[in-house]
Amino acid sequence: ETGVTQTPRHLVMGMTNKKSLKCEQHLGHNAMYWYKQSAKKPLELMFVYSLEERVENNSVPSRFSPECPNSSHLFLHLHTLQPEDSALYLCASSQGAGRGGNEQFFGPGTRLTVL
Amino acid sequence: GQNIDQPTEMTATEGAIVQINCTYQTSGFNGLFWYQQHAGEAPTFLSYNVLDGLEEKGRFSSFLSRSKGYSYLLLKELQMKDSASYLCAVLDSNYQLIWGAGTKLIIKP
Numbered sequence: 001e002t003g004v005t006q007t008p009r010h011l012v013m014g015m016t017n018k019k020s021l022k023c024e025q026h027l028g029h030n031a032m033y034w035y036k037q038s039a040k041k042p043l044e045l046m047f048v049y050s051l052e053e054r055v056e057n058n059s060v061p062s063r064f065s066p067e068c069p070n071s072s073h074l075f076l077h078l079h080t081l082q083p084e085d086s087a088l089y090l091c092a093s094s095q096g097a098g099r100g101g102n103e104q105f106f107g108p109g110t111r112l113t114v115l
Numbered sequence: 116g117q118n119i120d121q122p123t124e125m126t127a128t129e130g131a132i133v134q135i136n137c138t139y140q141t142s143g144f145n146g147l148f149w150y151q152q153h154a155g156e157a158p159t160f161l162s163y164n165v166l167d168g169l170e171e172k173g174r175f176s177s178f179l180s181r182s183k184g185y186s187y188l189l190l191k192e193l194q195m196k197d198s199a200s201y202l203c204a205v206l207d208s209n210y211q212l213i214w215g216a217g218t219k220l221i222i223k224p
Contacts, residue, residue, distance in 0.1 A: 002157055042119065042214040043158075043202070090157065103148065104212070106157035 003027040006091050006107035013081065014115050021076040021110045023091030031096060032074040033104065034066060037088040049074060050096075081114045088112070117141045119215035121203050126221045127193055135188045135201050135218045143208020149177055149188045150202040152217065158202055161188070190220075198222045 004025045013019050025032065034046040046060045049068040063085075065077040074091055088111050092104040118140045127133040139147070146165040150158040164170055164179035164186060176189040188201055203215040 002159065004157070040123065040216055042216045043204075043212075045212065103160040103163065106159070108155075108157045 002105045002107065004091060004093055004105050004107035006089075006110050008110060009108060010111045010113075012113045012115065013078070015081060015083075017081075018077070018079040020078065021089055021091075021112075023074040023076075023107055025072055025074075025091075025093040025105070025107075027093055027095075027105060029093040029095050029105070030071055031094045032068060032071070033092040033094075034064075034074065034076050035090040035092065037090055037109070043090070047076075078112075081112075083114050086112055086114045117205075117207060117213045119203055119205060119213055121201075121215040121218045123216070124219045124221065126223060127190075129193055129195060129222055129224050131193050132189065132191050133193060133220065135190070135203075135220065137186045137188070137203035137215060139184050139186070139203070139205045139213070139215075141205045141207045141213055144181060145206040145208065145210060147177075147179055147186050148202075148204045148206070148212070149186075150204065151199050152202060153199045161201075193222050195222050195224070 007022045031050045033048050036044040047066040048055050052068050063080050067075040088109045090109045091107040094102045094104045096102045121137045148163050149161040151161050152158040162177040169178045174191045179186045200217040200219045202217045204212045
Protein backbone atom coordinates (compact mmCIF):
# COMPACT_ATOMS: atom_id res chain seq x y z
CA GLU A 1 0.00 0.00 0.00
CA THR A 2 1.74 3.15 -1.24
CA GLY A 3 -0.82 5.74 -0.10
CA VAL A 4 -2.00 6.30 -3.67
CA THR A 5 -5.24 4.68 -4.79
CA GLN A 6 -6.70 4.39 -8.27
CA THR A 7 -10.13 3.40 -9.50
CA PRO A 8 -11.18 1.47 -11.42
CA ARG A 9 -8.45 -1.14 -11.54
CA HIS A 10 -9.70 -2.49 -14.85
CA LEU A 11 -11.73 -0.76 -17.55
CA VAL A 12 -12.97 -1.95 -20.92
CA MET A 13 -14.53 0.66 -23.15
CA GLY A 14 -15.61 1.16 -26.72
CA MET A 15 -14.19 3.89 -28.89
CA THR A 16 -17.31 6.02 -28.53
CA ASN A 17 -17.55 5.80 -24.74
CA LYS A 18 -16.67 8.45 -22.18
CA LYS A 19 -15.11 7.34 -18.92
CA SER A 20 -12.98 8.78 -16.15
CA LEU A 21 -10.06 7.43 -14.16
CA LYS A 22 -9.69 8.55 -10.56
CA CYS A 23 -6.60 8.88 -8.40
CA GLU A 24 -6.38 9.85 -4.75
CA GLN A 25 -3.28 10.32 -2.62
CA HIS A 26 -3.24 10.25 1.17
CA LEU A 27 0.36 11.39 1.61
CA GLY A 28 -0.02 15.17 1.78
CA HIS A 29 1.97 15.60 -1.42
CA ASN A 30 1.65 18.68 -3.63
CA ALA A 31 2.44 17.18 -7.04
CA MET A 32 0.54 14.52 -8.98
CA TYR A 33 1.24 12.76 -12.27
CA TRP A 34 -0.43 10.65 -14.94
CA TYR A 35 1.70 8.09 -16.77
CA LYS A 36 0.95 5.65 -19.56
CA GLN A 37 2.72 2.27 -19.39
CA SER A 38 2.69 0.05 -22.48
CA ALA A 39 4.32 -3.36 -22.66
CA LYS A 40 8.10 -3.23 -23.03
CA LYS A 41 8.11 0.54 -23.40
CA PRO A 42 9.32 3.24 -21.00
CA LEU A 43 6.83 4.98 -18.81
CA GLU A 44 5.36 7.92 -20.71
CA LEU A 45 4.66 11.03 -18.67
CA MET A 46 1.31 12.49 -19.72
CA PHE A 47 0.50 15.24 -17.24
CA VAL A 48 1.99 16.84 -14.15
CA TYR A 49 0.12 18.96 -11.64
CA SER A 50 1.97 20.98 -9.02
CA LEU A 51 -0.10 22.81 -6.42
CA GLU A 52 -3.17 22.00 -8.52
CA GLU A 53 -1.81 23.75 -11.61
CA ARG A 54 -0.84 21.83 -14.72
CA VAL A 55 2.88 22.23 -15.35
CA GLU A 56 3.49 19.57 -17.96
CA ASN A 57 1.55 18.34 -20.96
CA ASN A 58 3.69 16.17 -23.16
CA SER A 59 1.81 16.47 -26.44
CA VAL A 60 -0.95 14.22 -25.24
CA PRO A 61 -3.93 13.89 -27.60
CA SER A 62 -6.96 15.94 -26.61
CA ARG A 63 -9.02 12.77 -26.14
CA PHE A 64 -7.26 12.63 -22.74
CA SER A 65 -8.33 15.44 -20.43
CA PRO A 66 -6.92 15.78 -16.90
CA GLU A 67 -8.56 17.45 -13.95
CA CYS A 68 -7.07 18.26 -10.56
CA PRO A 69 -9.75 19.70 -8.25
CA ASN A 70 -7.46 19.69 -5.20
CA SER A 71 -4.03 18.46 -4.19
CA SER A 72 -5.32 15.03 -3.17
CA HIS A 73 -7.37 14.13 -6.24
CA LEU A 74 -6.57 13.71 -9.90
CA PHE A 75 -8.82 12.59 -12.72
CA LEU A 76 -8.21 11.55 -16.30
CA HIS A 77 -11.25 11.96 -18.50
CA LEU A 78 -11.34 9.74 -21.57
CA HIS A 79 -13.41 10.14 -24.73
CA THR A 80 -13.32 8.70 -28.25
CA LEU A 81 -10.23 6.64 -27.50
CA GLN A 82 -8.39 4.46 -30.00
CA PRO A 83 -7.35 0.81 -29.59
CA GLU A 84 -3.70 1.93 -29.33
CA ASP A 85 -4.62 3.77 -26.15
CA SER A 86 -4.98 0.40 -24.42
CA ALA A 87 -2.35 0.38 -21.66
CA LEU A 88 -1.79 0.60 -17.93
CA TYR A 89 -2.42 4.13 -16.66
CA LEU A 90 -0.48 4.96 -13.54
CA CYS A 91 -0.98 7.83 -11.17
CA ALA A 92 1.83 9.04 -8.94
CA SER A 93 2.43 11.74 -6.37
CA SER A 94 5.46 13.41 -4.83
CA GLN A 95 6.44 16.27 -2.58
CA GLY A 96 7.61 18.81 -5.12
CA ALA A 97 7.34 18.23 -8.87
CA GLY A 98 10.45 16.19 -9.47
CA ARG A 99 12.89 18.37 -7.58
CA GLY A 100 15.90 16.69 -6.04
CA GLY A 101 15.51 13.19 -4.75
CA ASN A 102 11.80 13.42 -4.08
CA GLU A 103 10.61 9.97 -5.00
CA GLN A 104 7.30 9.42 -6.66
CA PHE A 105 4.75 7.14 -5.06
CA PHE A 106 2.67 5.20 -7.56
CA GLY A 107 -0.84 3.87 -7.47
CA PRO A 108 -1.61 0.32 -8.67
CA GLY A 109 -2.79 1.56 -12.05
CA THR A 110 -5.88 1.19 -14.20
CA ARG A 111 -5.63 -1.48 -16.91
CA LEU A 112 -7.50 0.08 -19.85
CA THR A 113 -8.66 -1.88 -22.87
CA VAL A 114 -10.21 -0.02 -25.80
CA LEU A 115 -12.23 -2.18 -28.15
CA GLY B 116 17.41 12.89 -27.94
CA GLN B 117 17.29 11.50 -24.45
CA ASN B 118 17.81 7.80 -23.96
CA ILE B 119 17.92 5.26 -21.15
CA ASP B 120 19.17 1.76 -21.94
CA GLN B 121 18.78 -1.32 -19.80
CA PRO B 122 18.56 -5.02 -20.67
CA THR B 123 15.09 -6.28 -21.47
CA GLU B 124 15.30 -9.45 -19.44
CA MET B 125 17.70 -11.25 -17.09
CA THR B 126 17.60 -14.61 -15.36
CA ALA B 127 19.33 -15.49 -12.10
CA THR B 128 19.30 -18.23 -9.49
CA GLU B 129 17.88 -18.01 -5.99
CA GLY B 130 20.63 -17.14 -3.50
CA ALA B 131 22.93 -15.69 -6.16
CA ILE B 132 23.91 -12.10 -7.03
CA VAL B 133 22.71 -10.17 -10.07
CA GLN B 134 23.72 -6.80 -11.50
CA ILE B 135 21.29 -4.82 -13.65
CA ASN B 136 22.96 -2.12 -15.73
CA CYS B 137 21.55 1.18 -16.92
CA THR B 138 23.22 3.64 -19.28
CA TYR B 139 21.82 7.04 -20.01
CA GLN B 140 22.17 10.00 -22.34
CA THR B 141 20.15 12.94 -21.12
CA SER B 142 20.14 16.70 -21.30
CA GLY B 143 21.57 17.38 -17.88
CA PHE B 144 21.48 15.22 -14.79
CA ASN B 145 19.85 15.75 -11.43
CA GLY B 146 19.87 12.21 -10.13
CA LEU B 147 19.03 8.63 -11.00
CA PHE B 148 16.28 6.47 -9.53
CA TRP B 149 15.70 2.74 -9.42
CA TYR B 150 12.18 1.39 -8.98
CA GLN B 151 10.88 -2.15 -8.59
CA GLN B 152 7.61 -3.20 -10.20
CA HIS B 153 5.99 -6.57 -9.59
CA ALA B 154 3.62 -7.77 -12.28
CA GLY B 155 0.26 -6.04 -11.98
CA GLU B 156 1.45 -3.75 -9.20
CA ALA B 157 2.67 -0.19 -8.74
CA PRO B 158 6.35 0.69 -9.15
CA THR B 159 7.98 1.18 -5.75
CA PHE B 160 11.05 3.27 -4.98
CA LEU B 161 14.34 1.45 -4.37
CA SER B 162 17.11 4.04 -4.53
CA TYR B 163 18.24 7.49 -5.58
CA ASN B 164 21.82 8.40 -6.57
CA VAL B 165 23.02 11.89 -7.37
CA LEU B 166 26.72 11.56 -6.48
CA ASP B 167 29.21 9.02 -7.82
CA GLY B 168 29.67 5.88 -5.85
CA LEU B 169 27.85 3.02 -4.24
CA GLU B 170 24.79 3.32 -2.04
CA GLU B 171 23.98 0.19 -0.03
CA LYS B 172 20.57 -0.58 1.37
CA GLY B 173 20.29 -4.09 2.76
CA ARG B 174 20.45 -6.68 -0.01
CA PHE B 175 20.19 -3.96 -2.67
CA SER B 176 22.95 -1.56 -3.73
CA SER B 177 23.01 1.08 -6.43
CA PHE B 178 26.08 2.51 -8.13
CA LEU B 179 26.49 5.66 -10.18
CA SER B 180 29.21 7.01 -12.48
CA ARG B 181 28.16 10.36 -13.89
CA SER B 182 31.21 10.66 -16.15
CA LYS B 183 30.29 7.37 -17.82
CA GLY B 184 26.52 7.91 -17.82
CA TYR B 185 26.18 4.57 -16.07
CA SER B 186 24.47 3.02 -13.11
CA TYR B 187 23.83 -0.47 -11.86
CA LEU B 188 21.55 -2.08 -9.34
CA LEU B 189 23.09 -4.98 -7.44
CA LEU B 190 20.84 -7.53 -5.79
CA LYS B 191 22.42 -10.00 -3.37
CA GLU B 192 21.10 -13.22 -1.83
CA LEU B 193 18.34 -13.35 -4.39
CA GLN B 194 14.92 -14.47 -3.26
CA MET B 195 11.99 -15.64 -5.37
CA LYS B 196 10.10 -12.47 -4.40
CA ASP B 197 12.76 -10.42 -6.21
CA SER B 198 11.25 -11.58 -9.51
CA ALA B 199 10.00 -8.26 -10.90
CA SER B 200 10.80 -5.53 -13.38
CA TYR B 201 13.43 -2.99 -12.40
CA LEU B 202 13.05 0.50 -13.80
CA CYS B 203 15.87 3.00 -14.19
CA ALA B 204 14.93 6.70 -14.45
CA VAL B 205 17.03 9.86 -14.76
CA LEU B 206 16.03 13.35 -13.64
CA ASP B 207 17.14 15.68 -16.43
CA SER B 208 18.06 19.38 -16.35
CA ASN B 209 14.35 20.34 -16.42
CA TYR B 210 13.68 18.02 -13.48
CA GLN B 211 11.71 15.73 -15.75
CA LEU B 212 12.05 11.99 -15.14
CA ILE B 213 13.23 10.06 -18.20
CA TRP B 214 12.41 6.37 -17.86
CA GLY B 215 14.01 3.24 -19.21
CA ALA B 216 11.81 0.42 -20.49
CA GLY B 217 12.67 -1.74 -17.49
CA THR B 218 14.51 -5.01 -16.96
CA LYS B 219 12.42 -8.07 -16.23
CA LEU B 220 14.29 -10.22 -13.69
CA ILE B 221 13.39 -13.89 -13.49
CA ILE B 222 14.59 -15.83 -10.45
CA LYS B 223 14.85 -19.60 -10.74
CA PRO B 224 15.06 -22.02 -7.80
